[in-house]
Amino acid sequence: MIHDTGRHRRIAACVLAALTLTAQAPRPAPPPQVEMWVPKKTPYAAYDAPNRPWWKLADVLALHKGATDWSQAIVRNRDLVADWHQQAPGKRTAEVAYADNRTAIIVWGGHLRVTIAGHPTFVASKGFEIGVPLRVPFTLETIGDQPALWFEIHAASDLPLYPVESTSGRPGDVSGFRYERRLVSGGAGAPDATNPLYVDYYKDVVQGGARATAFVAAQHLFVNNIRGRATPTPPASNLGHFHVGYDEFWFVMEGNVDLQIEGEPLITAAAPGDVLTAKQGRWHRASFGGPVGQMGTRVAINPYPLGLHGYSVQSGGRQ
Template sequence: MRRFDSSMIRRMTCVLAGSLLCASAALAQQASRPQPIVAWSAKPVQATPWTAPNKPHWKLSDVLAKHAGQRSWQEAIVSDRDFVAKYISMAPGEKTPRQFFADDRVFWFVQSGRMRVSIDGQEPFVATKGFMVQVPYRTSYSIETEGSEPSLRFEVTGAQAIPLYPVDATPAPLDGRKYLKVTYTGRGTYDEVNKPYIDFTKDVVNANGRGGPFVKDDKTFANMIRGAGTPPPPSTNLGHFHIGYGEFWLILEGKIDYLIEGVPFFSAEPGDVVYAPQGRWHRASFGGTGMATRLAINPRPDGMHNFQAPEND
């Protein structure tokens, strides 16, 4: 019969205790995960149509081809109840006026070129390809293209947001509006999530990061979703739909595979924009063989995802 000395007994006790702790931790983690709730959801019988400029898939290559030879141009990509999104090209030396928005953040992704960004309260900085920049409400900012090439950005603003100007700036004419001097108080701030900018290539790709929210407040959510390419799910997996709002994605890296109700399966590449109207089933997955990232944009940080219920529920 094998004898166990006191030190062996202590080691065995520690191993057993560690195993119990691991098992308890795993059970606790499972218990803390939200359990799916089955309910009736009012999905539109007639699928919500795409209304121009919204469409299932905007290819950046098509946008660039349309504006070939132009140095300053704008192309409307998204316009719905919540957001307006555009591709904006500015020629070298071109500069926006100092402006701000009353109640909405503005954010953009630099697709190419160099731009000097000046934001009240921040040191001016140069944003190049891959930078994501955001400005809180009631905070003045301006953008100027540097270098010999145009700068190109994908910019998102609130649907009802119109520019306001500091009193020492000259407002640009706006149809149906008359600019008056007013007074106001307060302005938006930055925090641990909402930062002036990140360099996506340096801070996420080169750091092998997982992404996460870049903009998150009570009515704007721009979330980087990153992962390795995998085979697409079966066509029986419809994904989910949202009630009351659409969702769109800017592809930042790699390939993203999409299945949207009423649209054949397709893949989107960097710079492309994909849009799913409210109430339509949609599914996004990481395509290709490398890493892929999409910036998911919608107005609800905790928006409800209506997934398929199991057949026996």
């Protein structure tokens, strides 16, 4: 990991120390389960473009073969949007902020110089998970001789805000909105114990042994690292659970994932960089695949840190 300042090295050490302490802390007991009449969407929600049960990274890259700068929409639902972005060496994104929600970024290729206002600049490479606080301007600059590739997640309602001093003229309007020069209030967000500025996942967790935890757990956005060992794929009778009011998707970070979604063929061996989605109200059950005992990580993404899970009464819950 490359750092730009001594201060940043100290902050990184503090982040790692916090992660290590978290890894040593006992996990809280799960809340009790109770039986209720739960509304399950019928018929269950369909997949509308660009949403798919399984977006393979290999297919995304093939769609943009030969291009250096591109974006690809992956998730669009009423709560969240997520896209792949690739940016050529030497280029930099416009400085933007987002009004009311954090931004989550998973870096997957090349090197990005990440500048988040009020914080030390750092360089992120594959496996960095970044949580940009709300209302804080940031830019991503590709450094080195290779394009940078990253996965970026926003609340569906968020549109970019452009700081006047770093913007040349009025930004172009978007459908239904006209950009106007105004004063804004409400204060800027900040990193905290449950929302770190970044995690170097492969260094801190895979190599360093820190516990895999959420790196964004805030209003309208939950981005949670789930890590475990590969096991034989459970039988189809194990339905898993469903969510009453929202879609859920997963970014495969390590190893591979098997996923059973109601109404879809069983997905086996989703690879790192692939994105899987279970639509609202569909039973789904994820497990880690590959050789038994191999470690895997799926990054679960949805709008609610305390989202409701509906389980089969016959199963006894928590599958």
